[in-house]
Amino acid sequence: MKKLSxxxxxxxxxxxxxxxxxxxxxxxxxxxxxxxxxxxxxxxxIQKGKIAGVGAKLAAPKGAAIIDAKGMHLYPxxxxxxxxxxxxxxxxxxxxxxxxxxxxxxxxxxxxIAVNPESEHIDVTRANGITSVMTLPAGGxxxxxxxxxxxxxxxxxxxxxxxxxxxxxxFPVIAPISAGPGNRSSxxxxxxxxxxxxxxxxxxxxxxxxxRYEKAKRAGTTAMQSDPxxxxxxxxxxxxxxxxxxxAKERAILDVIQFARREKLKIILAGVREPxxxxxxxxxxxxxxxxxxxxxxxxxxxxxxxxQYTLPAELHQAGVKFAFxxxxxxxxxxxxxxxxxxxxxxxxxxxxxxxxxxxxAEIWGLGSQLGTIEEGKLADLILTDGDPLEARTQxxxxxxxxxxxxxxxxxxxxxxxxxxxxx
Amino acid sequence: xxxxxxxxxxxxxxxxxxxxPGVLAxxxxxxxxxxxxxxxxxxxxxxxxxxxxxxxxxxVPADAWVIEGAGLTVYPGFTNALSAxxxxxxxxxxxxxxxxxxxxxxxxxxxxxxxxxxxxxxxxQELVQPGDPSIExxxxxxxxxxxxxxxxxxxxxxxxxxxxxxEKAGHMVxxxxxxxxxxxxxxxxxxxxxxxxxxxAYIRQVYLDADYxxxxxxxxxxxxxxxxxxxxxxxxxxxxxxPRVLLPAVTKVELxxxxxxGAELKRPVxxxxxxxxxxxxxxxxxxxxxxxxxxxxxxxxxxxxxAQEDSLRTLELREAAPAAPAALAKAGVKFAFxxxxxxKxxxxxxxxxxxxxxxxxxxxxxxxxxxxxAEIYGVADRAGSIEPGKIANLTIVDGDWFxxxxxxxxxxxxxxxxxxxxxxxxxxxxxx
Numbered sequence: 001m002k003k004l005s006x007x008x009x010x011x012x013x014x015x016x017x018x019x020x021x022x023x024x025x026x027x028x029x030x031x032x033x034x035x036x037x038x039x040x041x042x043x044x045x046i047q048k049g050k051i052a053g054v055g056a057k058l059a060a061p062k063g064a065a066i067i068d069a070k071g072m073h074l075y076p077x078x079x080x081x082x083x084x085x086x087x088x089x090x091x092x093x094x095x096x097x098x099x100x101x102x103x104x105x106x107x108x109x110x111x112x113i114a115v116n117p118e119s120e121h122i123d124v125t126r127a128n129g130i131t132s133v134m135t136l137p138a139g140g141x142x143x144x145x146x147x148x149x150x151x152x153x154x155x156x157x158x159x160x161x162x163x164x165x166x167x168x169x170x171f172p173v174i175a176p177i178s179a180g181p182g183n184r185s186s187x188x189x190x191x192x193x194x195x196x197x198x199x200x201x202x203x204x205x206x207x208x209x210x211x212r213y214e215k216a217k218r219a220g221t222t223a224m225q226s227d228p229x230x231x232x233x234x235x236x237x238x239x240x241x242x243x244x245x246x247x248a249k250e251r252a253i254l255d256v257i258q259f260a261r262r263e264k265l266k267i268i269l270a271g272v273r274e275p276x277x278x279x280x281x282x283x284x285x286x287x288x289x290x291x292x293x294x295x296x297x298x299x300x301x302x303x304x305x306x307x308q309y310t311l312p313a314e315l316h317q318a319g320v321k322f323a324f325x326x327x328x329x330x331x332x333x334x335x336x337x338x339x340x341x342x343x344x345x346x347x348x349x350x351x352x353x354x355x356x357x358x359x360x361a362e363i364w365g366l367g368s369q370l371g372t373i374e375e376g377k378l379a380d381l382i383l384t385d386g387d388p389l390e391a392r393t394q395x396x397x398x399x400x401x402x403x404x405x406x407x408x409x410x411x412x413x414x415x416x417x418x419x420x421x422x423x
Numbered sequence: 424x425x426x427x428x429x430x431x432x433x434x435x436x437x438x439x440x441x442x443x444p445g446v447l448a449x450x451x452x453x454x455x456x457x458x459x460x461x462x463x464x465x466x467x468x469x470x471x472x473x474x475x476x477x478x479x480x481x482x483v484p485a486d487a488w489v490i491e492g493a494g495l496t497v498y499p500g501f502t503n504a505l506s507a508x509x510x511x512x513x514x515x516x517x518x519x520x521x522x523x524x525x526x527x528x529x530x531x532x533x534x535x536x537x538x539x540x541x542x543x544x545x546x547x548q549e550l551v552q553p554g555d556p557s558i559e560x561x562x563x564x565x566x567x568x569x570x571x572x573x574x575x576x577x578x579x580x581x582x583x584x585x586x587x588x589x590e591k592a593g594h595m596v597x598x599x600x601x602x603x604x605x606x607x608x609x610x611x612x613x614x615x616x617x618x619x620x621x622x623x624a625y626i627r628q629v630y631l632d633a634d635y636x637x638x639x640x641x642x643x644x645x646x647x648x649x650x651x652x653x654x655x656x657x658x659x660x661x662x663x664x665x666p667r668v669l670l671p672a673v674t675k676v677e678l679x680x681x682x683x684x685g686a687e688l689k690r691p692v693x694x695x696x697x698x699x700x701x702x703x704x705x706x707x708x709x710x711x712x713x714x715x716x717x718x719x720x721x722x723x724x725x726x727x728x729x730a731q732e733d734s735l736r737t738l739e740l741r742e743a744a745p746a747a748p749a750a751l752a753k754a755g756v757k758f759a760f761x762x763x764x765x766x767k768x769x770x771x772x773x774x775x776x777x778x779x780x781x782x783x784x785x786x787x788x789x790x791x792x793x794x795x796x797a798e799i800y801g802v803a804d805r806a807g808s809i810e811p812g813k814i815a816n817l818t819i820v821d822g823d824w825f826x827x828x829x830x831x832x833x834x835x836x837x838x839x840x841x842x843x844x845x846x847x848x849x850x851x852x853x854x855x
Contacts, residue, residue: 174730188726189727300732300734
C-alpha cells in the first residue's frame with residue numbers, strides 16, 4: 001500500500017505545480033489517442049483547456065508547465081453515459097435526492113441546474129478515470145433533460161458541457177408480476193396491459209399537443225401563450241434532440257422503435273439487456289444504445305449464464321453503436337470494469353475503450369469536442385500506470401478541460417486517516 | 424346479470440333434490456367398495472344413515488326405496504382431502520395449496536412471541552355455513568364429504584371431516600379436530616415473519632413453545648398450590664389440540680425440505696401439494712408421511728403475459744405433476760386427492776382422469792378420493808368405504824366416473840339422497 005500513498009503524494013505535487021498553468025506539456029507518455037493511434041513516448045500540448053498538439057515530439061512553448069510522464073500511459077478521460085451524479089447523494093436520505101419531480105410530463109426540467117458540485121460521488125468517480133458523465137433526471141413519463149457534465153467545477157455552470165442533449169422518456173411497459181413455481185396467482189397481465197395503454201394514450205396526447213403548439217408557433221399565431229413544456233419539446237419534434245428511452249427486453253424495444261418510427265422521433269435506447277429479434281431493428285434504424293452493467297444475472301432462469309457478459313460483443317458484431325452507462329451513482333466509478341468484463345467475453349479492447357470514450361461523446365453529439373486525444377478537442381485526459389480498464393491500474397493524474405484536478409476522495413481520505421491509526 | 428340468474432336457479436333447484444328415506448337400496452349396480460375388490464353386480468342397503476349391507480346376494484328390504492342400479496356405478500362418497508368448501512369466501516381465504524403473500528393480520532408483529540398469522544384454535548366447523556353454494560356444487564360433482572380447513576395464516580387452524588349436507592354445521596361434522604393446517608405465508612417484510620426463513624424459524628419456535636407450555640401446564644395441574652400459574656395461550660392450545668400437521672410441499676426441494684422439517688416436529692405429518700413427488704420419492708417414502716396430491720395440476724395461467732417464456736423448471740413440473748399419483752402408488756406411499764383451486768365438477772373429474780391417464784389405476788384413483796382420505800385422517804373406522812356399519816356416504820354415477828360423458832346420478836350423504844343441480848351447473852358455464 002506504500003505505492004498508493006506515494007502515488008497520492010506525487011499527484012499532490014504535480015497538482016500544485018501545474019495548478020495555475022494555462023499551458024501544459026506532457027511528455028514521454030505512451031499515448032493512446034482513442035482514435036486508432038498509439039504514440040509511445042509521445043507529447044501532448046495543452047493550451048487554454050484544449051489539446052493544442054499531439055505528436056512524437058513537440059517543443060515546449062515558453063512558460064509551459066512540463067509534466068514528465070515517463071512510463072505512464074495517457075488516455076482520453078472516460079464518460080459515463082447514464083448516471084444521476086450530482087442529483088442524488090444518499091438514496092435513503094430524502095433531502096439528498098433531487099432526481100424526481102411531480103407530474104408525468106416534465107420535458108422542461110434540466111438536470112444540470114440541480115447538480116450539486118459538492119457531491120462526494122464526483123471525487124470518487126473521478127478517481128477511476130471518469131472525467132464526464134451524462135446525468136439524468138428520473139420519474140414520470142417524460143422526466144426532463146439529461147445533461148452532460150464535467151466532473152469538475154465550482155458551480156453547475158462551470159461543470160456544464162451540454163445542458164440539454166437529450167430528454168428522458170420512460171416509455172410505458174407492460175410489467176405484470178410473473179409467476180414462479182408454486183405461485184400461480186401471478187399474472188395481472190391484463191391489468192398491466194391496461195395501465196400501459198392508458199399511459200401510452202397520455203403520451204400520444206402530450207406529443208399531439210406539442211405538435212399543435214409547434215404548428216401554431218410556426219404560423220405565428222399571436223394569441224399564443226408560451227408554454228415551457230412544449231418549448232422544451234420543440235427540438236425533439238424536429239428530430240434535433242434524441243429521446244433517452246429505457247427498454248430492456250425484446251417486446252419493449254420493438255415497441256419503442258415502432259413508436260419512434262410512427263412519431264418520427266430520434267431515440268437513444270438505454271438499458272438494453274435482452275434485445276432478441278429487436279436487434280435487427282436497432283441495426284436497421286441505426287439507433288445508438290447505452291448498455292447497462294455487464295456483470296449482471298441473466299433475465300430468465302434458463303438463459304446462458306453469460307448472456308449479459310456477451311451482449312456487448314453481440315451488439316458490436318451486429319454493427320450497433322453503443323456506450324456504457326453505470327445507471328448508478330455511487331458505483332459510477334465501476335464504469336471501466338463494465339467495459340472490461342465485455343472484453344473478457346469477446347468485445348475487442350479498442351471498441352470497449354471507445355464505448356467509454358469516443359462513442360459516448362458521439363452519441364451525445366460532442367464527438368468533435370470529447371472522447372479522443374486529438375488536436376482541437378477538450379483536454380480531458382488521464383495519466384495512468386496501465387490500461388484503465390484493468391482493476392489494478394492507478395489513475396496518476398487527471399486533466400479536465402486542461403486543468404489538473406485532484407484525485408483525492410472520501411475513500412483516499414479515509415485510507416490516509418486509518419493508515420495513521422496507531423497499532 | 425348472469426350471476427343473478429344463476430343464483431336464482433340454484434335457489435329454486437336445491438331444496439327439491441333432498442329426499443329423506445329411512446331405508447334405501449341400490450340394486451344390481453357395479454360397486455367399488457374401496458375396501459375390497461369391485462363387484463360387477465351387487466346391492467347396497469342403507470338404513471338410518473349407515474350402510475346396513477353390501478354384497479352380490481344381499482336381499483332388498485321390503486321397506487326400502489329402491490334405485491335400479493343397471494348401468495350405475497356406486498362409489499364410496501368422494502371426499503376432498505383438503506378444502507375450504509363450506510367456508511364463505513372472503514378476501515383472505517385463498518384455496519389451500521396456494522402460497523399467498525398477504526398483508527399481516529392485525530398489528531405488526533416483532534417476533535414469534537406475538538404469534539403472528541396464528542389462528543391455530545379456529546376450527547373449520549366454526550366457519551362452515553351449511554348454505555354456502557360451494558357445498559351444493561361439490562355434491563353435484565359427486566362429493567359427499569370434505570376435510571375442511573380454515574385457510575388463512577401460517578397456523579391456519581384445525582380441520583374437520585364434514586359431510587356435505589346438513590341443516591347446521593354441527594350435523595355435518597364427522598370428526599374433528601383432524602389436524603393443523605400450516606401454510607408458508609410471509610408478511611412481505613412489513614411484519615415478522617418477513618421471509619421464508621423467518622416462517623420456518625417461527626413454526627419451529629411455536630412447536631418448541633407448545634411442548635414447553637404443555638409440560639408446564641402438566642406440572643402445574645399436579646400440584647397447583649405454591650406455584651405460579653401458566654398463562655393460557657390459545658395459539659398453543661390450538662397447536663396442541665391438533666392430532667397431525669399438514670405441511671405444504673409441491674416441488675422436489677420443498678418435499679425434501681418438509682420431510683426433514685416434519686421429522687423435527689415429532690408429530691404425525693401429512694404433506695400436501697405433492698406434484699413433484701416422483702423426483703423426491705426416496706425422501707418421501709422413507710419419511711412414511713402420507714401425501715395429499717393437489718388435483719389442480721400446474722398450468723400456464725390463462726392471464727400470463729404472452730411474452731413470458733416459462734422456465735424449464737416450470738415446464739418440467741407441469742409435465743411431471745399428473746404422473747405423481749401413479750409414482751406414489753407404485754412406491755407404496757399413502758396418498759389422497761384434494762381439489763386445490765378447482766371448483767367445477769368437470770374440472771375435478773378431468774384432473775383425476777389425467778392422473779389415471781398418467782398411469783394410476785382407477786381403483787387407486789377412487790381410493791385416493793375415498794378410503795385413503797379416511798385412513799390418512801384416522802376416520803377409516805366410520806367412513807371411506809362401502810362396508811356394513813360405516814356412514815352411508817355414496818356416490819352414484821351413471822357409467823364410469825372417469826369418463827367424460829358419465830353423469831353423477833345422485834349422492835347419498837348420511838343416508839339421504841341428493842340429486843345434482845344439473846340446471847344450475849349449465850347456467851354457470853357462460854357466466855365465467
